[in-house]
Amino acid sequence: MKNVLVISQHAPFDDQHIRESLDMALIFAAIDQNISWLLSADAVLALKKNQQPELLGIKNYFKMIKTLELYDVENIYVCEKSLMDFNLTKENLIIDVKVANFEQQRALIAQQHQVVTL
Amino acid sequence: MKNVLVISQHAPFDDQHIRESLDMALIFAAIDQNISWLLSADAVLALKKNQQPELLGIKNYFKMIKTLELYDVENIYVCEKSLMDFNLTKENLIIDVKVANFEQQRALIAQQHQVVTL
Amino acid sequence: MSTLHIFSKPLSHYCINTLENLIDSNHAVLLVGDACYNINQFKQFSATLHLLEEDAIARAISLNESDIHISYAEFVGLTLSAQNTITW
Amino acid sequence: MSTLHIFSKPLSHYCINTLENLIDSNHAVLLVGDACYNINQFKQFSATLHLLEEDAIARAISLNESDIHISYAEFVGLTLSAQNTITW
Amino acid sequence: MAQFVLSLHTAPTDHDTTQRLIKFAEACIAGGHTISAIFLYQAGIFHASNHLELASDELPVKQLWQELSAKEIPLLLCVTAAEKRGLDTQDTGVFTVAGLAEFAMLASEADKWVQFK
Amino acid sequence: MAQFVLSLHTAPTDHDTTQRLIKFAEACIAGGHTISAIFLYQAGIFHASNHLELASDELPVKQLWQELSAKEIPLLLCVTAAEKRGLDTQDTGVFTVAGLAEFAMLASEADKWVQFK
Numbered sequence: 243m244k245n246v247l248v249i250s251q252h253a254p255f256d257d258q259h260i261r262e263s264l265d266m267a268l269i270f271a272a273i274d275q276n277i278s279w280l281l282s283a284d285a286v287l288a289l290k291k292n293q294q295p296e297l298l299g300i301k302n303y304f305k306m307i308k309t310l311e312l313y314d315v316e317n318i319y320v321c322e323k324s325l326m327d328f329n330l331t332k333e334n335l336i337i338d339v340k341v342a343n344f345e346q347q348r349a350l351i352a353q354q355h356q357v358v359t360l
Numbered sequence: 361m362k363n364v365l366v367i368s369q370h371a372p373f374d375d376q377h378i379r380e381s382l383d384m385a386l387i388f389a390a391i392d393q394n395i396s397w398l399l400s401a402d403a404v405l406a407l408k409k410n411q412q413p414e415l416l417g418i419k420n421y422f423k424m425i426k427t428l429e430l431y432d433v434e435n436i437y438v439c440e441k442s443l444m445d446f447n448l449t450k451e452n453l454i455i456d457v458k459v460a461n462f463e464q465q466r467a468l469i470a471q472q473h474q475v476v477t478l
Numbered sequence: 479m480s481t482l483h484i485f486s487k488p489l490s491h492y493c494i495n496t497l498e499n500l501i502d503s504n505h506a507v508l509l510v511g512d513a514c515y516n517i518n519q520f521k522q523f524s525a526t527l528h529l530l531e532e533d534a535i536a537r538a539i540s541l542n543e544s545d546i547h548i549s550y551a552e553f554v555g556l557t558l559s560a561q562n563t564i565t566w
Numbered sequence: 567m568s569t570l571h572i573f574s575k576p577l578s579h580y581c582i583n584t585l586e587n588l589i590d591s592n593h594a595v596l597l598v599g600d601a602c603y604n605i606n607q608f609k610q611f612s613a614t615l616h617l618l619e620e621d622a623i624a625r626a627i628s629l630n631e632s633d634i635h636i637s638y639a640e641f642v643g644l645t646l647s648a649q650n651t652i653t654w
Numbered sequence: 655m656a657q658f659v660l661s662l663h664t665a666p667t668d669h670d671t672t673q674r675l676i677k678f679a680e681a682c683i684a685g686g687h688t689i690s691a692i693f694l695y696q697a698g699i700f701h702a703s704n705h706l707e708l709a710s711d712e713l714p715v716k717q718l719w720q721e722l723s724a725k726e727i728p729l730l731l732c733v734t735a736a737e738k739r740g741l742d743t744q745d746t747g748v749f750t751v752a753g754l755a756e757f758a759m760l761a762s763e764a765d766k767w768v769q770f771k
Numbered sequence: 772m773a774q775f776v777l778s779l780h781t782a783p784t785d786h787d788t789t790q791r792l793i794k795f796a797e798a799c800i801a802g803g804h805t806i807s808a809i810f811l812y813q814a815g816i817f818h819a820s821n822h823l824e825l826a827s828d829e830l831p832v833k834q835l836w837q838e839l840s841a842k843e844i845p846l847l848l849c850v851t852a853a854e855k856r857g858l859d860t861q862d863t864g865v866f867t868v869a870g871l872a873e874f875a876m877l878a879s880e881a882d883k884w885v886q887f888k
Contacts, residue, residue, distance in 0.1 A: 387758045706854075
């Protein structure tokens with residue numbers, strides 16, 4: 243079993259970056275690898291509560307993020323500084339995440355066999 | 361006749377941004393509009409002398425930049441601060457340009473009918 | 479008649495150090511799409527920011543009284559009242 | 567065994583304020599493509615930077631003694647000697 | 655009443671920019687203005703692909719373009735941008751293949767050019 | 772000797788990234804290593820278009836892929852990424868249409884995964 247980390251830094255509706263990150267995380271979980279997902283910078287906004295892209299005609303992919311737990315993707319990390327930059331706290335997020343400071347993020351990276359940025 | 365300004369900010373080999381900026385500038389010159397081109401941020405590197413992308417197998421489009429004068433595209437502006445950021449001076453560039461400070465760039469923008477960023 | 483500057487991404491997406499100096503304080507700034515998430519990031523450009531209301535609501539952004547929330551008809555109007563438009 | 571960080575664009579392309587804190591001083595940093603233009607921008611990450619020589623030469627970048635210029639064979643070697651690789 | 659040209663620079667996977675351009679175009683028409691062209695440039699040219707396959711709960715990109723086309727707004731794409739990106743220019747649906755010069759003419763005759771990206 | 776997977780995330784218009792991935796792949800092979808897949812993801816899937824038209828002084832993208840294919844390196848593309856971007860997945864030249872799962876398996880068996888963008 244490999245440790246695989248997906249890192250996302252793009253805004254929620256910037257092309258398909260976050261959706262393809264999500265796909266990648268789910269696929270590695272499905273083939274029983276030890277997958278982690280780190281959302282940093284603008285990507286933390288993808289976890290913000292009460293968003294309704296369907297009002298714009300866009301698919302509400304945030305609902306798919308909520309299913310991560312069902313698929314045993316439990317290692318979801320959010321950059322502490324990025325949350326603060328957007329005035330968000332754990333309570334403003336749609337899923338339960340691990341808030342990580344930079345030292346914890348570096349430790350996370352050090353444990354990985356493969357790291358992919360999407 | 362319209363005043364049209366193309367603004368470029370991407371690095372020289374970042375996809376086709378600079379090449380498509382150049383195409384746009386040449387086309388507006390060909391249809392006799394008053395075209396200007398402003399290169400700012402990483403885009404100023406596209407004017408750096410002695411580059412040889414053909415060594416990488418990539419087309420040397422810098423030669424096409426040198427033909428701008430032939431096509432009467434004379435209003436080529438370069439951001440003064442960006443040149444300094446990359447330790448470049450007018451003498452390091454492949455064509456004769458107008459080095460513009462921010463005030464001059466704002467005045468340039470104020471004169472335009474259409475502005476396009478590429 | 480001045481310039482209308484349109485942003486569709488959070489500020490980190492842009493070359494801030496060259497950009498901030500190109501926007502005059504009398505220019506209009508419009509935030510659409512993902513630029514709506516953090517309005518404060520753009521306050522340095524202009525005291526009054528325009529927000530595309532539909533985009534902001536879909537992102538659960540609380541509308542602030544100091545900002546101007548606009549419809550698509552007003553977005554069209556802004557482009558018409560500006561000398562020119564720059565989509566960064 | 568540490569991480570190899572690969573950059574292919576000038577620094578302004580990246581989310582610098584979250585990135586700089588993810589690179590340990592013992593990590594390896596490799597500049598390829600347009601990242602080679604301004605090596606100094608990346609000095610904050612590591613005192614020793616690796617440059618893909620072919621990419622630097624094509625861009626008329628004068629090679630500095632304090633930087634390590636590598637071939638493609640050495641690029642492959644760097645990925646093998648690293649615990650993992652991140653292309654930013 | 656004013657004459658607009660709009661240009662789209664993002665790929666069809668950018669659903670957010672796509673819906674915004676389309677709503678802006680509709681608001682122009684509703685306001686009595688004219689759109690002399692919506693021009694696909696850069697990665698925008700992929701909107702003219704006939705192989706877009708999207709699930710039914712996604713933004714109905716193809717249908718939205720058909721609706722705009724029915725309003726007789728000229729939908730153009732840049733042939734040079736398309737060829738170097740690998741788009742099949744023989745089969746571009748409601749979009750018409752055009753040269754950059756053709757668009758530049760329309761842009762220089764228009765009152766306003768608004769880019770979407 | 773090590774086993775690599777490489778993934779390409781940029782469109783064929785990014786000639787610089789393309790030539791770099793190809794030279795890296797060649798250096799892997801020359802060094803006696805194995806490449807279990809080069810995987811096209813995100814905008815990289817457009818490398819599998821059969822409609823790329825480039826002038827003779829441009830990077831010969833198509834020919835470079837054919838040369839890698841002749842070295843029996845598996846060239847894969849992600850079908851989901853392709854469908855939502857409008858690539859014709861019936862006609863992908865030297866590239867084989869694959870699911871993301873197939874690539875993820877190869878990536879988790881490989882010693883190294885290197886991304887190119």
